[in-house]
Amino acid sequence: MASQSPPDLPVPARWQPCDHVCQRTLRWPVRQDAGPTRLADGFVTAAPCLLPEVPLPAHSVLALCGEAGIRRLVHRHMTRLRLTPLLADVQDCFDCVADRVADFVIESCGGPLYYSQHHSRLQAGGGLPVLLDEVGREIWLVQLWHSFDDVGWPRSLRADLWRWAEPLSLHLLAPRARRAPLRRYPFEEVRAWFRTPA
Numbered sequence: 001m002a003s004q005s006p007p008d009l010p011v012p013a014r015w016q017p018c019d020h021v022c023q024r025t026l027r028w029p030v031r032q033d034a035g036p037t038r039l040a041d042g043f044v045t046a047a048p049c050l051l052p053e054v055p056l057p058a059h060s061v062l063a064l065c066g067e068a069g070i071r072r073l074v075h076r077h078m079t080r081l082r083l084t085p086l087l088a089d090v091q092d093c094f095d096c097v098a099d100r101v102a103d104f105v106i107e108s109c110g111g112p113l114y115y116s117q118h119h120s121r122l123q124a125g126g127g128l129p130v131l132l133d134e135v136g137r138e139i140w141l142v143q144l145w146h147s148f149d150d151v152g153w154p155r156s157l158r159a160d161l162w163r164w165a166e167p168l169s170l171h172l173l174a175p176r177a178r179r180a181p182l183r184r185y186p187f188e189e190v191r192a193w194f195r196t197p198a
Helices: 021-025 060-082 091-108 114-122 134-151 155-171 187-193
Strands: none
Touching: 060 091, 060 134, 060 155, 091 114, 134 155, 155 187
16 A cells, blocks of 8 residues: 655745734724814813824844844733733733734834735724823833843844834823823933942
């Protein structure tokens, strides 16, 4: 009896789509309301303010750290956020979400179009993994700052990435939290918070 060759197995994808927890945690506002909103309890929320433009990160970030360095930073940041209430719902989808965010950051830094090509089906109604209030935004930024130290991110590139991530964090605010005046966290100010005493 002739032996049969094993069937060709599909080559595993670099990323694995995930449709259960990710669909609940990757919500993104599609539009902003133009004016005040009257809530069911009679309170009126202020009209959302205009969000600043998000400048692209310097291409030197990708050139000097490479995709692996960016993925390491994103994974560390997401790991830190997982220990906070911000990513409490991610659970077993953590790797999927971390890969998706890393794809987004790499593409934003001028790298391959991983996010656009692999996650385009989410762009109309899904996006990044959290919508923040102002306290959550501060946690998100502080954990990013500590992640720089954790992975030994080059000091010369921290300001370049921060000047992209800080305005991006405003776009992560839930619509109800987008009220003027929006608190900004310039790199120099935040660096002074964490400066080691002489």
